[in-house]
Amino acid sequence: MASVRLVRVRKVFHTPRGEVTAVDDVSLEVRDGEFLVLLGPSGCGKTTTLRMIAGLETPTRGEIYIGDRLVNNLHPKDRDVAMVFQNYALYPHMRVRDIIAFPLKIRKYPREEIDRRVREVAELLKIEHLLDRRPRELSGGEQQRVALGRAIVRRPQVFLMDEPLSNLDAKLRVVMRAELKRLQKSLGVTTIYVTHDQVEAMTMADRIAVMNKGRVVQLGTPRELFARPANTFVAGFIGSPPMNMIECSLDPGRGLLDCGVLKYPLDPNTGSLLQSRGVIEVILGIRPQHVRIQKGEVPDSVARVPVYVVEPMGTETIVNFKLGETMLKAVVPADVEVEAGEVWSIVFPRERVYIFDKKSGELVA
Amino acid sequence: MSMDVKRIFISSLVYLVIALLLMSIMLPIVWIVVTSFKPESVAKIPSVWVFEPTLDNYRYIASIKPIWKPLADTLLVATSVAILSLAFGTPAAYALARYEFRGRDDLAFWILTFWMSPPVVFVIPLFLMFDRMGLLDTYIAIVLAHTLGNLPFVIWLMREYIRDVPREVEEAALIDGYSDAQVFARITLPLIKPGLVAVGILAFIFSWIEFLFALVLTTFNVRLLTVEVSSYWTIAGVILGPMTAAITISIIPATLFAFILQKHIVRGLTLGAVKGE
Numbered sequence: 001m002a003s004v005r006l007v008r009v010r011k012v013f014h015t016p017r018g019e020v021t022a023v024d025d026v027s028l029e030v031r032d033g034e035f036l037v038l039l040g041p042s043g044c045g046k047t048t049t050l051r052m053i054a055g056l057e058t059p060t061r062g063e064i065y066i067g068d069r070l071v072n073n074l075h076p077k078d079r080d081v082a083m084v085f086q087n088y089a090l091y092p093h094m095r096v097r098d099i100i101a102f103p104l105k106i107r108k109y110p111r112e113e114i115d116r117r118v119r120e121v122a123e124l125l126k127i128e129h130l131l132d133r134r135p136r137e138l139s140g141g142e143q144q145r146v147a148l149g150r151a152i153v154r155r156p157q158v159f160l161m162d163e164p165l166s167n168l169d170a171k172l173r174v175v176m177r178a179e180l181k182r183l184q185k186s187l188g189v190t191t192i193y194v195t196h197d198q199v200e201a202m203t204m205a206d207r208i209a210v211m212n213k214g215r216v217v218q219l220g221t222p223r224e225l226f227a228r229p230a231n232t233f234v235a236g237f238i239g240s241p242p243m244n245m246i247e248c249s250l251d252p253g254r255g256l257l258d259c260g261v262l263k264y265p266l267d268p269n270t271g272s273l274l275q276s277r278g279v280i281e282v283i284l285g286i287r288p289q290h291v292r293i294q295k296g297e298v299p300d301s302v303a304r305v306p307v308y309v310v311e312p313m314g315t316e317t318i319v320n321f322k323l324g325e326t327m328l329k330a331v332v333p334a335d336v337e338v339e340a341g342e343v344w345s346i347v348f349p350r351e352r353v354y355i356f357d358k359k360s361g362e363l364v365a
Numbered sequence: 366m367s368m369d370v371k372r373i374f375i376s377s378l379v380y381l382v383i384a385l386l387l388m389s390i391m392l393p394i395v396w397i398v399v400t401s402f403k404p405e406s407v408a409k410i411p412s413v414w415v416f417e418p419t420l421d422n423y424r425y426i427a428s429i430k431p432i433w434k435p436l437a438d439t440l441l442v443a444t445s446v447a448i449l450s451l452a453f454g455t456p457a458a459y460a461l462a463r464y465e466f467r468g469r470d471d472l473a474f475w476i477l478t479f480w481m482s483p484p485v486v487f488v489i490p491l492f493l494m495f496d497r498m499g500l501l502d503t504y505i506a507i508v509l510a511h512t513l514g515n516l517p518f519v520i521w522l523m524r525e526y527i528r529d530v531p532r533e534v535e536e537a538a539l540i541d542g543y544s545d546a547q548v549f550a551r552i553t554l555p556l557i558k559p560g561l562v563a564v565g566i567l568a569f570i571f572s573w574i575e576f577l578f579a580l581v582l583t584t585f586n587v588r589l590l591t592v593e594v595s596s597y598w599t600i601a602g603v604i605l606g607p608m609t610a611a612i613t614i615s616i617i618p619a620t621l622f623a624f625i626l627q628k629h630i631v632r633g634l635t636l637g638a639v640k641g642e
């Protein structure tokens with residue numbers, strides 16, 4: 001087992017249409033035994049980052065360490081990592097049994113040990129009945145589990161997993177999520193796990209590195225990212241439904257944020273902080289779970305508006321208000337009775353409000 | 366006209382065209398085979414289709430002017446050519462398919478242009494080179510020449526087959542512990558087996574039917590069928606009966622190959638259109 005360290009790693013692809021910077025100056029330390037998730041939208045450089053760690057792609061610049069060893073020029077086979085590919089990459093001419101046993105056979109494990117491990121892995125992944133099939137006789141989800149099996153059958157220094165659960169049905173995904181996390185903890189193998197599913201990231205990760213446009217925009221525990229998103233990108237990416245983001249401008253005279261229909265009174269400290277930084281245009285963020293609504297008039301309400309639409313979810317209800325162009329969502333317990341068209345007061349608890357600089361997107365207060 | 370009548374009409378038309386095409390291809394072959402069984406008296410009269418079949422012509426090529434050596438030589442040369450073409454062409458194709466380097470696609474196309482240029486351009490330089498090396502009329506010379514002639518299309522076709530193998534499959538094997546060479550030998554090669562068979566057969570057939578290089582680079586020590594067949598045209602005229610018998614014998618192996626491995630060849634000619642599984 002080992003830590004993984006990326007120091008100012010950059011990857012530029014030269015294509016006929018010009019240069020593409022897939023990974024831009026990423027520095028990252030994955031601790032020994034840690035479960036680190038790379039989270040980000042499609043095309044943000046997650047796979048490229050993983051491929052550089054595996055040795056399938058050479059960084060244009062920067063250093064990659066596995067343990068204390070600089071691996072930039074080390075052949076993939078000598079890095080002692082196992083990888084699950086986004087598109088499975090199973091050997092088409094082999095049977096499932098041989099595919100899973102493949103890394104062990106190359107390393108000359110004894111026959112009985114190979115058999116035992118393949119059986120264990122197949123059991124864990126529920127693919128015992130598929131062992132004698134070939135990849136083209138498997139569904140996407142089954143292929144994905146075989147790919148996972150080929151990786152976890154070994155005890156490498158590092159697991160690299162590229163969206164390994166993306167093709168499983170929702171039920172199996174939830175089960176596998178937990179199994180994988182448990183397995184990782186019991187083996188203690190450092191794991192870098194790529195996903196664009198924030199729920200997967202939140203539930204599995206020790207820490208999450210949120211990526212956007214080739215950069216790591218925030219690194220922290222799921223709690224930290226949820227409680228203190230460093231910018232609007234992270235704020236919008238983590239949490240479900242996503243954080244409400246309302247464009248406002250500072251009105252220093254009245255000491256409030258003017259957001260059209262909605263007026264949010266600032267506490268004096270925040271007001272002067274914004275002023276001192278020269279931030280006038282801001283984005284006010286609040287999670288739907290933290291928006292409070294009341295039927296009657298309340299003194300500290302930020303707005304009184306009619307309900308636009310109500311979405312009952314079973315255990316809770318999402319209430320939508322239309323504020324000019326933007327939709328404000330509030331999550332309330334299912335037993336609160338709300339009807340579309342009714343006028344409700346909206347309250348933003350002060351400690352739940354995030355204020356971002358509109359220009360840079362960075363969190364200000 | 367009802368739909369059915371129309372459909373029958375169209376499909377008969379299609380069959381008619383196909384039949385005509387087939388006839389234009391088959392007629393010379395049929396004529397050659399038929400002639401090879403004709404007695405000498407009617408051998409040169411194409412319009413005679415009814416006659417007492419005889420094996421005289423085959424007796425002639427079996428003993429008077431034996432075809433055995435040309436047959437064995439051609440078999441040996443064509444087999445060697447097929448194997449060598451694949452042995453040199455496939456690694457080259459792999460490099461052109463998998464390694465990124467400047468001017469790669471230009472290089473690949475440049476190689477292909479050799480196949481488009483007329484062979485006669487190469488035959489004189491090759492003759493001079495082999496003459497200087499004392500290799501004229503040897504197996505080495507003709508095998509090398511044919512291999513050289515085959516390499517452009519072998520490289521080009523094998524490159525298409527290799528590109529059909531997902532790169533990630535090879536990469537997975539690298540991570541699982543194979544070296545680059547092991548990946549090529551144990552992952553890529555088994556996956557392009559249909560391509561190897563198809564391209565190998567094409568290389569075999571091209572060597573089998575090649576005439577110009579054979580004529581210039583070989584004489585008696587090495588005797589190939591195409592040259593042997595042409596030698597029936599003597600100063601005394603064409604010895605047509607035995608010649609057609611020799612041709613009949615010489616088209617058998619290639620035709621057999623084509624039939625047996627028709628599936629592979631069709632796939633080989635459709636290139637990347639068909640995935641290799």
Ligand SMILES: Nc1ncnc2c1ncn2[C@@H]1O[C@H](COP(=O)(O)OP(=O)(O)OP(=O)(O)O)[C@@H](O)[C@H]1O
Pocket residue numbers: 013014015020021022040041042043044045046047048049086196
């Ligand atoms: N071999 C390549 N040549 C050129 N551009 C590439 C190459 N590989 C990746 N890219 C580009 O680099 C960027 C990052 O790609 P990458 O595959 O790392 O994204 P990703 O985060 O894994 O996305 P996804 O969630 O869709 O898998 C993309 O813009 C992609 O088009």
Ligand SMILES: [Mg+2]
Pocket residue numbers: 046047048086162
């Ligand atoms: Mg990806």
